[in-house]
Amino acid sequence: MTQAWRCLRAIRLTATSRCFSSTAHRREIRDLADLPARVHPKVKETSNHDLLALQWPSPPRNILLVRKDDDTEVQTALLEYVNHIRSSYPDIAIVFERYVAEQVHHNFDFPVYAPLSENSNALYQEKIDLTSTLGGDGTILHAASLFATAPRVPPILSFSMGTLGFLGEWKFNEYKRAFRQVYVSGAPSPLKSTDDPDTSSASTAKPGALQTWSNIKGKSMGHTRSSRILMRNRLRIGLFHSDGHRLPHEPPFAHRDHECEDIFALNEVLLHRGALPHLANITILIGSPPHQRTLTTAIADGFLVSTPTGSTAYSLSSGGSIVHPLVNSLLLTPICPRSLSFRPLVLPANTPITLRIDGSNRGKEIEVSVDGVRRQQGLKAGMEVRVVGEEVTKPGEIGQVADVVGGVPSIVRSGGAADGEDHWVGGLNSLLKFNYPFGEDG
């Protein structure tokens, strides 16, 4: 890899020309399709068995920025953040969702990228190296949904703003440090810094060419540790007709060409009675044929199959236990079941679960939602949702480096006393007010 660093200077010079050569390119939206292919990060097993160390084989180039809508604080932060990335990491191409790009591109004096053709989800998963979100958990869920058809999701760096952020741990005012740490993860350390300001905005000569870590403009990289990653496992979800054929998914979760393959969810899939205040009858089956068994036919407002990540979302409100994201499992949580004896279940992640709309619901449609996004078309009697935890391959031993397939690599916050730790316990206390003590001053 050292080879890459050597050609640093030369490349930077050309890179400059890419971005600033022509004012014509400014305030412009270019097609994401034109960017070079994605850089797949590697991960290294750490001694803290729970977290993995991020390792870029070459620096990330295509950064997707996802923001919460209709929030001026977020909007202001976005501009500051993008300008910082652009000036400090000039090699980086800034990508937005198309509608966002249209709203914001005139704020920047450089071109931004967005998927300009139809198959936006497919493009994201081919091109995006890193996603960064500004907003709350809903923003992270939305970002993840853009990769709902992808077995390999780029790392997500999330800043919580405006609303409760249980999933995204970074404060916005840490953005410079946070971004730098992610950027250099895997780079030979310390990066040699150059003092020559002229050469500091290096980038690749042309899209697709090998890229290396740039010197961060005007600053030495210093010594930095790799970012730590918490792999959040997802659900794999298929929808089926009573005759066994697949039903299509709807955007933002859709495959291209209306393919009806499985999609992935970060929090949960929900079946719910919807607007009509009458109960849903749902049969729950465990396992896959020929080992499939009926667990129960249940009458309820709805059902959730949730990931451990989702255990602090809707499942929590429905009375489910709180499950650490690294417990390899699925939660089956009923919503207002018409039974005194339905207790939430935690099953192994590899357990196939089928939720079948019972015949007794007759005309009634049962609504299905994924990560808080409702499918326009509800499910009718006989239709099924089939769910299983996604399969994840990880490096097995400390120090081993590997590709990760499966899961959403979430960059955990570093710094302070609990540097590089998993912040889950802290979040229980500070955000969920877990076991909040009785008494006056609480």
Added chain:
Amino acid sequence: MTQAWRCLRAIRLTATSRCFSSTAHRREIRDLADLPARVHPKVKETSNHDLLALQWPSPPRNILLVRKDDDTEVQTALLEYVNHIRSSYPDIAIVFERYVAEQVHHNFDFPVYAPLSENSNALYQEKIDLTSTLGGDGTILHAASLFATAPRVPPILSFSMGTLGFLGEWKFNEYKRAFRQVYVSGAPSPLKSTDDPDTSSASTAKPGALQTWSNIKGKSMGHTRSSRILMRNRLRIGLFHSDGHRLPHEPPFAHRDHECEDIFALNEVLLHRGALPHLANITILIGSPPHQRTLTTAIADGFLVSTPTGSTAYSLSSGGSIVHPLVNSLLLTPICPRSLSFRPLVLPANTPITLRIDGSNRGKEIEVSVDGVRRQQGLKAGMEVRVVGEEVTKPGEIGQVADVVGGVPSIVRSGGAADGEDHWVGGLNSLLKFNYPFGEDG
């Protein structure tokens, strides 16, 4: 009252002519408005402080029959039941809801009654002496909803068929005994029986005239105890604009002339996020100005304010305690609250509770449902639901006879070991499977 019984025979003769004089009247739907005014029953305090003894000042005449729809078993039972009432109690006028009358009247060779004008709810409460239902709890709720604007509801005799009947305790095969017992409650006991079959179908000379107990056709009345009544208290519900003006209710709960007065619910009023899988923000206030206090602003799928009767309905599914119908209280139960620390509350029945749609819901409409019937129009930010338990006046001392104002007088099942007892404990075990024991043989 003995005066009434003396003229028994004469009246019967004329009564016959009312119903059978002309074949032209058969298979006909007549207007409920033509029937004589309602007979208000009295109640007597019993030594079993929980239950009241039913006392008709004169025999009930106008019986409203409410059935579960689309159920052939129920339909068959209805015909049998109506024919029995008609032949054994020929004085009685059989009333249906209009759409039911249209479906069933051709099965009978005598006229049936239904509200043929608009103000059906108003008519029911002016005319109906007794309601009898065939179906499940939903049927009883529907029957009660026809009296949702009435401070004084006629007694309800309910037969459970087809579905779980937690509210209606009688089995259909007990219908003869059950009906007779209700009919004669308050009659001098034993009624003198006549053996003359010709005279056995007595009734009133003309609508509105004083009526007395008929000899039940071909049978001596024997000695019977008064029916026992469990008073089920209701909620009083008003809907309000943010400017304090009232919103109208919708059928079946509507007042005549689109009056926006309070209505009554037997189970609960529900605020719910509806079809959109996003949380509702609702502020809950306790008490009425100037003593009103904010309890909390809560984020949840929804909220229930429930009667004790409703404590075994939706509130149960949402984790509420089971409250005996005679505990004079209201339940405030959240549905999937986004909080670890929202515990269901039980408040005194006379506590005014206000649920205000919080401004933060912005455009989103929150759905409001009463006893399982959803209002077409949802509530917007600032709108309020105001709820309080209805006021009920009852006789205070054992043996005292009084009018009852408020509550739904529900006729409890008699016979067997626990004759005249409140069957609530039994229902917990046999229907709700309360504390169902672990183990093989269940």
Added chain:
Amino acid sequence: MTQAWRCLRAIRLTATSRCFSSTAHRREIRDLADLPARVHPKVKETSNHDLLALQWPSPPRNILLVRKDDDTEVQTALLEYVNHIRSSYPDIAIVFERYVAEQVHHNFDFPVYAPLSENSNALYQEKIDLTSTLGGDGTILHAASLFATAPRVPPILSFSMGTLGFLGEWKFNEYKRAFRQVYVSGAPSPLKSTDDPDTSSASTAKPGALQTWSNIKGKSMGHTRSSRILMRNRLRIGLFHSDGHRLPHEPPFAHRDHECEDIFALNEVLLHRGALPHLANITILIGSPPHQRTLTTAIADGFLVSTPTGSTAYSLSSGGSIVHPLVNSLLLTPICPRSLSFRPLVLPANTPITLRIDGSNRGKEIEVSVDGVRRQQGLKAGMEVRVVGEEVTKPGEIGQVADVVGGVPSIVRSGGAADGEDHWVGGLNSLLKFNYPFGEDG
């Protein structure tokens, strides 16, 4: 009653001599038995139907002070409080529990009272006009236990110190205002004040003589509202052998002469497996013979029958609903039941509940505790705890004055925005952290 006020001045003069005539009487513990008989307060129904107005027919004289042990802050406060009462209301006799009197009497230069004979509980209920507690809920529970055999409990004025006080609402720094308000409740208002310091420490000539409101030393009484009272209903508890004979209670709940009559609890009665980690089998019966029904035989760590007051105590921790103290009811809450389908129940206060130790427990003893005090001797197979809500008679109409029988008259906090309101809703929020919101700033 005006007669009483007229002889004010004369009486005061003699009263002085009672207390200060001889230094020999200082630092002395006198027998509570020597004090005059108790003054039973009356209550008046208020427009705020929930709370009653306290009305002394003549000023309270014998004040029992109950404090939390082993707490120096409480101890310091106690001295300040007693000295204030003594100097401002010199007619008042200060009573302590005997062991407390022995610890504290040397701090005072006047005699204090305590029960010096055996039957202390009997004495308290004959002599005490008002109880005042310094400490937490445990202190209030203890104070109530001293009246566990009394159908009529004197009002309790509680200051919370040191630990969470959900039951006692006053802050200690309000003690002067609080005490004065209680003291003058029912006095003609405004009391005529005299400026003559010599006459300001009036009291009764001799114990037993009629007493009247003293002018509070050196101060005009001004205009004060009556104190507001929240009546907290208790449980009535009996313990029975399998042969139907009663078992005795143990101190502090014991009757005199080891009588085995019912006792009263403010929070709850608890049956529990105790130290052995094996389940208890308990049969629960509802009603009294011949209408008694078996609710269930349950296997659990234990069971609670709780008052609404106790609903925020142990029952809360066991998953019970929060029930407002004015809901006239009993809670049946299981502790760790070996069942998926045991839901807490709320029953009418007049429901007799029997908890019978099942034969299957064989040798094992089940522990029984009342308000957190464990009976030394556990219960064996066949033994029963029988519980029912105490009967309470209250004035029925606004403005009506009456004796109250039953319940613990708890003086609610006045002042501030919610003057004279029931502070229950406030306590839920400030102390129990009810529906504590998620998010950063807590």
Added chain:
Amino acid sequence: MTQAWRCLRAIRLTATSRCFSSTAHRREIRDLADLPARVHPKVKETSNHDLLALQWPSPPRNILLVRKDDDTEVQTALLEYVNHIRSSYPDIAIVFERYVAEQVHHNFDFPVYAPLSENSNALYQEKIDLTSTLGGDGTILHAASLFATAPRVPPILSFSMGTLGFLGEWKFNEYKRAFRQVYVSGAPSPLKSTDDPDTSSASTAKPGALQTWSNIKGKSMGHTRSSRILMRNRLRIGLFHSDGHRLPHEPPFAHRDHECEDIFALNEVLLHRGALPHLANITILIGSPPHQRTLTTAIADGFLVSTPTGSTAYSLSSGGSIVHPLVNSLLLTPICPRSLSFRPLVLPANTPITLRIDGSNRGKEIEVSVDGVRRQQGLKAGMEVRVVGEEVTKPGEIGQVADVVGGVPSIVRSGGAADGEDHWVGGLNSLLKFNYPFGEDG
């Protein structure tokens, strides 16, 4: 391995002499220490990823029988079972706990074994090849406790009798088939049967010699599948003084020589207030130094750290979720916490959890129990229980054979429709009455 089978016949002849040579050996208890060393089974990964196939390298010889006490049905079954094993598998040595051996040995006309020296637990884990239990879950827990100090536990074959058996799935009437299947698991299939009755009771020539599968007396082995094993992971538990030194465990969990090492629990470790009805204050820490974090200080009746196996035991009663035994996790479940916001947690099995007795408990001792067995000596302020899931190594790929270290290998029931399946889902329904439907007919 085929070598072993070849010398079958010769060995059998000598083996016979071991057991029947002398009547002097009958009705005798011999020392378990005299038996040959244990045969460690292997396991093979199956296509049903959840279950492992049992593989004996040579036939099991030393069978420990554990029974429920004081149950005549169990006692009768035990005799029948032992006599069957003895006559059909004459090579097998029958082992009992010492007190059981003393009670039962006179029923048998052959010697039985028991640990006659002190270190019984150490002996069991050196000698026992297979444990078989007759009784309920308590019996299985007791059997597991005999291996509480062993990293490698022999397989357990459990017959449920008398009480609910959620852990033991076999019915006693299946004992012949069940035992045979376990016995031959791993044998070349089909075993060659000999028709020579004289040679059918083969056994080893002398203790310690190589042994092979015997022909089951008078019967051909036919073709049998290997038994399927569900590995139930345990907790590793240490008790510590406030100064960091270890506290000893007590029997049946004790190590030899009062060593204070960790022990293993199958269900849970419990901290509880015990007999005194006052709350326990416990600080919960997650992780191990230097990454240890305080989760919370909680006030409760107690706390459970439970395995997934234990999730259907005490944790269930305390409101915990039901966790499948193959979810590699720990449950932290509070018992009656004095908080509205303590939700049960599910943590990765490798999370170290520390429960520290808070200083505020002062003199009070907190009781500690393991799998339902209470330690005589409670824990005082400052003392700690440290818990982590045991580490388990398993074969990674289908068809691979390996030793298992860690976990209790539990033989699942075979036969019928769901042959060789994990019966957990079935148990939820049939035993725990999971989601038992409302309605009349149960």
